[in-house]
Amino acid sequence: MSPARMIRVLVVDDQMMVREGFSVLLNAMPDIEVVGEAVNGREAVDRVRELAPDVVLMDIRMPELNGIEATREIVAADATAKILVLTTFDLDEYVYQALRAGASGFLLKDASARQLADGVRVVAAGEALLAPSVTRRLITEFSKLAEAPRYLPGAQAAYGELTDRETEVLVLIAQGLSNVEIAGRLVVAESTIKTHVSRILVKLGLRDRTQAAVFAYEARLVTPG
Numbered sequence: 576m577s578p579a580r581m582i583r584v585l586v587v588d589d590q591m592m593v594r595e596g597f598s599v600l601l602n603a604m605p606d607i608e609v610v611g612e613a614v615n616g617r618e619a620v621d622r623v624r625e626l627a628p629d630v631v632l633m634d635i636r637m638p639e640l641n642g643i644e645a646t647r648e649i650v651a652a653d654a655t656a657k658i659l660v661l662t663t664f665d666l667d668e669y670v671y672q673a674l675r676a677g678a679s680g681f682l683l684k685d686a687s688a689r690q691l692a693d694g695v696r697v698v699a700a701g702e703a704l705l706a707p708s709v710t711r712r713l714i715t716e717f718s719k720l721a722e723a724p725r726y727l728p729g730a731q732a733a734y735g736e737l738t739d740r741e742t743e744v745l746v747l748i749a750q751g752l753s754n755v756e757i758a759g760r761l762v763v764a765e766s767t768i769k770t771h772v773s774r775i776l777v778k779l780g781l782r783d784r785t786q787a788a789v790f791a792y793e794a795r796l797v798t799p800g
Contacts, residue, residue: 581608582699585628587619587645588612588661589637593684597632600688607695616645623649623656629699631658633678635669643672650677650782657698657783671789679785701783702753734794736778742796744771748784749791 584601586609588594598609611626613619616633617640623631631649635642646658660673660681670681679698682691737745740761747757754772758765772784781787791797 582606582630582695583608583610583626583628584695585610585619585622585626585631585656586612587614587616587622587631587637587642588634589614590634593634597691600691601695603688604692607692616640616642616648619645620648620652623654624652627654628656630695631656632661632682632695633658633673634661635673641669643669643676646673646678647676657701659694659698674785674789677782677786679783734779734790737775741771741775741778744768745775745787745791746796748772748775749788749797751788 584607586594586597586601588597594612594614598612601607601609610628611622613622615637619631619633619642620640622628633642633646637645640648642660646660649656649658658673658678660670660678661684662670662681663684670678673681679702680694682694686694743761744757747760752760754765754768758768761768772787775781775787776783779787779790781790
């Protein structure tokens with residue numbers, strides 16, 4: 576039996592102590608390897624192209640090119656890397672902008688070593704790292720001021736192509752439920768939910784379930800709880 580593949584991580588932050596601290600914590604994990612670091616968004620874009628990491632830990636406020644624009648460029652280049660945004664406080668407009676740009680989730684910089692490693696694993700597996708209560712407040716707070724989603728100009732029109740069940744699944748995604756939880760709520764197989772999620776992303780032209788959650792809030796399919 577071949578060993579499990581290591582999760583390759585790029586750490587991006589303009590503060591050396593932060594980069595080194597995260598690198599030490601992650602390299603101590605048996606299934607995670609830090610393959611590189613970057614000091615700003617411009618270098619991050621170049622390093623993603625060079626190293627093809629699985630996950631990018633992305634600071635938001637950096638010189639030359641900030642984390643939002645770097646995320647947007649990485650997503651536009653169709654890179655497979657998942658982006659996990661780092662922030663100092665949860666209700667952050669810049670985090671919201673990063674989620675809209677294509678980030679798969681966010682973590683507070685004071686997260687524990689276990690939370691950091693678990694976050695990397697979740698995002699690498701293709702899931703969204705969205706604490707439902709925090710994300711609901713974040714998206715609700717700033718979606719009121721948002722223009723139509725920039726990542727897909729035709730998304731609103733495409734919404735009409737969703738079936739009733741797909742719309743139901745989309746709402747549950749936005750509420751922070753996993754595929755397993757959605758399957759339990761709707762009393763269907765998890766594989767069925769995975770199929771629904773895939774079709775939702777294709778129809779709306781979205782990158783992942785994080786953008787699906789943002790879309791659901793901006794389309795007012797979900798209201799503050």
